[in-house]
Amino acid sequence: MDSNYERMRIMGKDLKGKELGRGLSQRPDGRYMARAQVEGQPIVLYGWKLKELKKELALAVDEAKRSTLLPGMDGKSITLSEWFEEWYAKYKAPTLKGGGSPSYKRKFLNYFGVRIGSKFLADIRQLHVQTAIADMLEAGRTSKSVREATGILQNCVEAAIANGLMSINPVVGVIVPKCEKVERRVLSVEEQEIFLDYLARTKSWYEEMYQFMLLTGMRVGEVGGLQWEDIDFANKFIYVKRTLSYQYENGKKTMKLTSPKTENSVRKIPFFGETREILERQFEKVKRKRVDLGERWRQPEELGNLVFLTSMGSPIGRYSVESDMRYVTKQINDMFRTEALYTGGIPKKFERVHPHALRHTFATRCFEKGMTPRTVQEIMGHANYNTTVSYTHVLDDIKLKEAERLGDFLQNKNNDETVEYSGLLGIM
Structure with a gap:
């Protein structure tokens, strides 16, 4: 018997003697009853329509399995940064060389963590993510680095949805503009x-x-x-x-x-x-x-x-x-x-x-x-x-100053001063 998930072994029948399936039966008043057990936790549901009751049972079992996997966790009580730590430890770190990457974590924390990390998962909307992206670009982050951080967030959110902590994906549809090379x-x-x-x-x-x-x-x-x-x-x-x-x-x-x-x-x-x-x-x-x-x-x-x-x-x-x-x-x-x-x-x-x-x-x-x-x-x-x-x-005032030092190009005037370019090579 599976310790993580066991339905009642009794094969139930309807009032006419037809077998309905494991854990399903029909009561004398005509209602159907569904019973299951997850980690010792009993699930009992009633309904007049067998098809709908089967769906409700499947959802209840799935929810019970998730609650045993993440005890005490739901989208209204866990923040994005808290879930990221859980997701990183269980999902991502095992796939990385050496069992983890500080730079990978820093990418999330420094981009999204400091901006929306304190929000509860259930409260995060697409606008929050898009606003965070705009703030990163305004702060001088490159489109490439923002896109990488958004990819990390996407994976993290998808796992939250799969575990029943979020119902919508706020990353879907966000736009990371392709900016020209940002001048620092x-x-x-x-x-x-x-x-x-x-x-x-x-x-x-x-x-x-x-x-x-x-x-x-x-x-x-x-x-x-x-x-x-x-x-x-x-x-x-x-x-x-x-x-x-x-x-x-x-x-x-x-x-x-x-x-x-x-x-x-x-x-x-x-x-x-x-x-x-x-x-x-x-x-x-x-x-x-x-x-x-x-x-x-x-x-x-x-x-x-x-x-x-x-x-x-x-x-x-x-x-x-x-x-x-x-x-x-x-x-x-x-x-x-x-x-x-x-x-x-x-x-x-x-x-x-x-x-x-x-x-x-x-x-x-x-x-x-x-x-x-x-x-x-x-x-x-x-x-x-x-x-x-x-x-x-090379700031604008330096550019102008160097241009003045070179004098008139076409008349070849004011060329007595020799310009050392070795120092400028590091700047250009």
């Missing part, structure tokens, strides 16, 4: 000054963190996972050893320190410019805040002595940084509009900035100051040289 967002020198000036004037809690990101080119997860023990003040080096990432355990979102993105991501970065002063200010600021909040300070001991924290002492995740940068961008544009009202001019526009844009900006500043591509590659932690080259951008 880089702050010009002027934009960088506006950005930093705003942080200073408003006394932003994250001022030192943003300055640090512009001085190191570190990924937002690496910044979130940086500990004071990773900083060598004597020799002026920062050691990148870990990254802070989101994970779900037993239905609860947690932050964990994991290994960096690639082997080359483990690296050391020299102090640039005001790095020491910024770190010293950060240390004193956090120290004062910890004393002010006392028992309300939320810093988790298991994550070590983190350098950068929220104003309440919590670890800083990607979503928190992205949210703050959206707010800063909005405030700067509001400031521009107010200035335009007083001057009667057209308001300037400060394009949206995302955390990775500060990494792109750092690489660009390095090349503007003549640093070699190989050195930038080591500092950025790129495994591939071409990745480093693709990170650099």
Whole structure:
């Protein structure tokens, strides 16, 4: 007898003595009765129409089998990110080399997890998925990477539907536009000054963190996972050893320190410019805040002595940084509009900035100051040289400046100055 699913062995009959099938019978009042058992759980149904009762029985048995497979789970009580962890462990990880892939999980968490991962499965609609896709593209994600993340979501959702956790597939019909190659967002020198000036004037809690990101080119997860023990003040080096990432355990979102993105991501970065002063200010600021909040300070001991924290002492995740940068961008544009009202001019526009844009900006500043591509590659932690080259951008003001230096092409004038192109090769 199958322990997982057993119907009653009694072969039932109708009132005329005709056999109806296992578990089916007809009562003296003419009603039909269907009985089954799943993992010791009895199922008893009644109905006047045998054909409809058989369908109801099949559905009830299927539902009972699913409930024993996923006890306590339904689409109204489990979030997308919680289901992803379940799906990844049971469905995907066994098919991947080595039993899992951190990059595969990061792709989902950093694209859809931070945007709609907290929604219950039963509440997710196509509009939510489409809005998330639009937000990714606006944040500078490429169409290719968004399409890959959407494919992961599709597989995850299909398994949820097969397990009765969702009734519709919100991924069906969504559109990932084929965009032209996205030019990475880089702050010009002027934009960088506006950005930093705003942080200073408003006394932003994250001022030192943003300055640090512009001085190191570190990924937002690496910044979130940086500990004071990773900083060598004597020799002026920062050691990148870990990254802070989101994970779900037993239905609860947690932050964990994991290994960096690639082997080359483990690296050391020299102090640039005001790095020491910024770190010293950060240390004193956090120290004062910890004393002010006392028992309300939320810093988790298991994550070590983190350098950068929220104003309440919590670890800083990607979503928190992205949210703050959206707010800063909005405030700067509001400031521009107010200035335009007083001057009667057209308001300037400060394009949206995302955390990775500060990494792109750092690489660009390095090349503007003549640093070699190989050195930038080591500092950025790129495994591939071409990745480093693709990170650099010749901004419009640099293009114009170089064009002016070359003088008149047709008249061959103003050619006394020799232009060194070796440094520009890494930029182009």
